Amino acid sequence: MQPIGRGSGAYAAERPWTIWLSGLLFLVSMTITTLASGQGRSVPQSVAPSDFMRKSVAPSDFTDMSVAPSDFPMMMDVAPSDFFRPQPPVSDPQQGLQDFLPLRSAEEYQGVWRGLDLRGPAPADFVAIHANRAVELYRTANFDEARREIQEAIHKARDQKDTVRSAVAYDFRGLIERMQGRLTDAIDSHSKAVELLEEKGDGAADLLNAKGNLAIACYYYGAYQKALTLLTEIQEVTTDPIIQIRVLNNRGLIYQEIGRLEQAQKDFAFAALAAEGSKDDQLRAECLNNLARLTAVRGKVEEAIQMLGEARRLARGLPRMSKPLEANVLDSWAYVLLEAGRYEPALAKLNEALALEEKAPSPLIKPVIHLNRGRALSGLGRTAEAFEEFQKTERLSQEIGLEALQRQLLSYRGDLHRRLGRLDEAIKDYKSAIDIVRSTRERLTGETEKEFRTTTQRIYRSLVESLIAQEKFEEAFAYLEESKLKVLQDSLRRVHPRLQDLDAQKRIEEARGMLDREEALRQRLLRERAAGAPGEVIEKVESQLKEVKRNFPGVVADLKKRYGNRYASYVGIPTSTFARLKDLLPPGTLLVEFLPTPDFLIFFLVSRDNDLEWRRNDEVKEADLNGAIQQYRALVENVRGVRSSWRIDSWSDPTWKELREATVRLYLALIEPISDRISKAERVIFVPAGILYYLPIHALGKADEEGEIQYLIDQKPVVYLTNSELLSIVTERTTLLEGKSLFALGNPPFEHTEPLLDPLKNAEEEVNAVKRVFGEKAFTLVGQKATRQALLDILRPPAGRVGFEFILLATHAILDPQSPADSWLALDGTNKLTAQEVPNFDLSNVSLVTLSACQTAVESDSPGNELMGLAHFFSQARSPSIVASLWSVDDISTRDLMVTFHKTMLEQKVLDKARALQQAQRALATRPETRHPFFWASFILIGDWR
Incomplete structure (x- = not known):
């Protein structure tokens, strides 16, 4: 691989249209407007307009690794038309924040793309012609036609053996595919661009852009680690300090998104420190804003306020047209104060922000200022004024279609109604907010997945409590169940199942592709409305959005008709009555x-x-x-x-x-x-x-x-049960095998260091003891034989279904509440079996899976999420029940409990797993040496007991 940081001057001059396309690709994906939010906003760094004045563009020109994970949903919404307008060398005040645009006119850019020398005629360049058509079609939201045109450009470039232009066209195809919600295809396209450029060993700027776009696609897909790896690669190969600051800043934003706050704090701190030495006041203000917001989240309010004060001072020294950045800092400042219950100073900051917005109007910032003014006035007891502000927020947010802001408005207004004893009005607002939650996955910019889950659960809880106050118990119960299923759905949003049933997988992918497309179109529509796009463009996007919304329920209904609610959580919230x-x-x-x-x-x-x-x-x-x-x-x-x-x-x-x-x-x-x-x-x-x-x-x-x-x-x-809906799923049983049989795995030679796992000294004895209970109907893998490959051979037999009724896995199970799909079993070396792999197995003959060495800590942010995920993934494989432990247990008592448990099940004429576990636990609880609950109470049966 060629170093990304290498200069590209002469090389770039030989193919100016490719430079422009690369810049367009990366800017369309990475340089976007940050929507205002009541949460305070993370500020993306931007490429200075002067970077586009040079004929030869250095890699750093396009290394704007600037978009917060919460901003990613907006990446597809910057229309190419935004990049064709001649602009002054300042941010567009209509966009709300630093949305820097190139200085060339549309005609100049189109001339470059068509391969025309502006000083005279030139031979037709069919690669550029098709690529130019693709952009024109993209501008008018004709994504299917745009993809066909860019595919023609790829074919022409291949015929000409032009590797670099093939790669750039692949990269643009990935951008179109993300707009279509075809995330897997987008990753393939961006990956192909990276592969071609690495093979070519030339085009450092293009390679950098392709890796940046691939990082975004990986984020969309839920491959957070891959996105982080790509950012880190860019950071390691570039020597440009500004690029490194941007990478650190945005890697910190991804860490914050996935809840790894210590790593986020570290990256933000390094970015802010480096920015201080860069003499770039805008960059420094943006880094301080992000660092301050996270600092406040971690409870250091005064320290955060000091940072915001410095960020504002820096923003005020910037050109007059950079006022949106100052308003953004004031909004973050007000959010910190509101969360601390300091309503008077928060209102003062919001008044200042509103005055700035009036000088540089932005349809995206204004409704948020009114929302937060409503919150502050409500906190001060000025309820009539608060309702007026909420009404303004509602009108403005509806005008631009910002549903995430409407959801938050309805929640706050419902709280105020409830506080005033107006339960009917409160319930109406809460239900409207939940309707939005059901119909869209849109989040406020700056609102991480964790914050979105917390906010959503608070709305459900407020509604349930209000319904109970009105003695509407069945309705309250239904919403309580829905709230738990919503947690599960949110956890699965980034998980792409690999199922044994290929028809089910195809239907899930179709439904989720429609969800991704709907989300992309919603964001595109919001962007176009805010930017004052031509009516025909808005109508085109609206039409496509209506078509997706019209077709989606039918796809889900067909999935449910064929498979019940087994896979419903992948595409929606299954309802229970x-x-x-x-x-x-x-x-x-x-x-x-x-x-x-x-x-x-x-x-x-x-x-x-x-x-x-x-x-x-x-x-x-x-x-x-x-x-x-x-x-x-x-x-x-x-x-x-x-x-x-x-x-x-x-x-x-x-x-x-x-x-x-x-x-x-x-x-x-x-x-x-x-x-x-x-x-x-x-x-x-x-x-x-x-x-x-x-x-x-x-x-x-x-x-x-x-x-x-x-x-x-x-x-x-x-x-x-992790939720009552699980009961309907696990009771969908197939016929069991004749005779009771066991597969058990124990004490694999694991070498995991994160976390460092204690050896399970008696796990082999546990497995061998249970094996003696089943005799010839048991098959075991212990010690050096307990490898990942050997386990996969059992779980994926040639006949399809696993041929055992009971499975016992006596190895460490690490349960992850933040990402249940990434929970894993320790196997040989550093090998793992992850939870999201489980649905790929056919466990329909299996009555029970026992995980005898789980490690589960009490989680306050997403309590029970890992247990819900564990039950979900095994139910997808058609196993009706699991036994798991709530803490790591002494392995001698575990051995004794497992022997009694399995022996009782083997002896039962009618299988009752709950009674078998009861008998095994009572056997230990009555013995003085194991009466302490540590030795027996940890094990729980989740799912069907029959």
């Missing part, structure tokens, strides 16, 4: 769903023979409950040293007073209020919420007269 849920529950089964709120705990109780019942425990507040669960987990997990030190001969021993009291306290909060219903049930299904996902509810109990704890598991078998 109380009546449907009742029909799925067999007699004698009680389903309990929890909803912790700031003021009380709500129980929803569902059974076949009763109407939906709800109860409320006014003594249990969410914060207190979370604290009690955290304390319980700490006490249970804090088992160290010699096993005999944790022997419990009697719970009345003062040594165990704190753990006993924590156990009983949670029992009284969660079980006692519904004990009358539990006592009448044969089994109990718990559907947790919040950090209740990390609590072994079956291990809670109350003390008898002697001080001994009577556990819930002593009374009833217990099952867990």
